[in-house]
Amino acid sequence: MSNTTPYVLVLYYSRSGATADMARQLAAGIESIVGIEARLRTVPPVSTTCEAVAPEIPDEGAVYVELDDLRNCSALALGSPTRFGNMAAPLKYFLDSTSSLWMNGALVDKPACAFTSTSSLHGGQESTLLTMLVPLLHHGMVYAGIPYSETALLSTQGGGTPYGASHLAGPRSDRSVDEHERALCVAQGKRLAKLAVALNAMRQGTS
Numbered sequence: 655m656s657n658t659t660p661y662v663l664v665l666y667y668s669r670s671g672a673t674a675d676m677a678r679q680l681a682a683g684i685e686s687i688v689g690i691e692a693r694l695r696t697v698p699p700v701s702t703t704c705e706a707v708a709p710e711i712p713d714e715g716a717v718y719v720e721l722d723d724l725r726n727c728s729a730l731a732l733g734s735p736t737r738f739g740n741m742a743a744p745l746k747y748f749l750d751s752t753s754s755l756w757m758n759g760a761l762v763d764k765p766a767c768a769f770t771s772t773s774s775l776h777g778g779q780e781s782t783l784l785t786m787l788v789p790l791l792h793h794g795m796v797y798a799g800i801p802y803s804e805t806a807l808l809s810t811q812g813g814g815t816p817y818g819a820s821h822l823a824g825p826r827s828d829r830s831v832d833e834h835e836r837a838l839c840v841a842q843g844k845r846l847a848k849l850a851v852a853l854n855a856m857r858q859g860t861s
């Protein structure tokens with residue numbers, strides 16, 4: 655990836671891998687759009703003793719996000735497992751460190767979306783997605799859901815919502831991302847990438 659190519663930051667936390675799998679599907683959708691790339695990043699876990707030190711590079715998966723990854727992105731796809739109907743603490747912990755970007759308006763007019771994974775079908779996918787959207791609105795981002803023209807929204811028997819992609823992982827976290835859930839992840843990635851290219855041009859005054 656070159657330093658000058660615009661990118662969508664796909665920032666996620668995942669403990670057992672479901673949200674990480676969704677992140678890769680969104681990235682595939684993003685990478686299918688000309689003129690923009692996907693940058694996958696994660697956050698370290700947090701603990702109640704709180705200052706436990708994580709290795710600088712995670713053992714597997716995406717590397718840890720830095721503030722500059724967020725500052726310089728053209729769009730943000732934010733992914734979290736559902737934790738009691740809300741986003742996971744490690745992601746919120748990172749977002750709580752972004753005041754300098756808020757003060758400088760670094761994310762204003764940039765598009766964003768959210769995605770989540772749950773163990774149970776009615777276990778809070780929508781509430782998680784809607785609450786993940788709140789800090790993004792404070793940052794001035796333009797939130798993009800999934801329109802019903804994506805027909806998988808009507809046929810899914812698992813995850814998939816107009817508020818963002820979602821996945822039903824099952825009580826043992828052993829249910830793979832299914833065909834409809836995957837289609838919605840890819841569609842959401844594509845939509846975000848197209849919006850990123852268009853809003854980039856708008857901010858640069860070329861459209």
Ligand SMILES: Cc1cc2nc3c(=O)[nH]c(=O)nc-3n(C[C@H](O)[C@H](O)[C@H](O)COP(=O)(O)O)c2cc1C
Pocket residue numbers: 667668669670671672673674734735736737738739740771772773774775776777778823824827
């Ligand atoms: C502390 C905690 C809270 C959870 N809360 C919920 C919940 O409210 N609803 C639900 O369906 N699943 C809940 N889960 C299950 C996870 O959301 C689910 O296993 C998810 O698919 C994990 O994603 P990952 O594989 O990316 O870590 C919870 C899990 C943990 C550890």
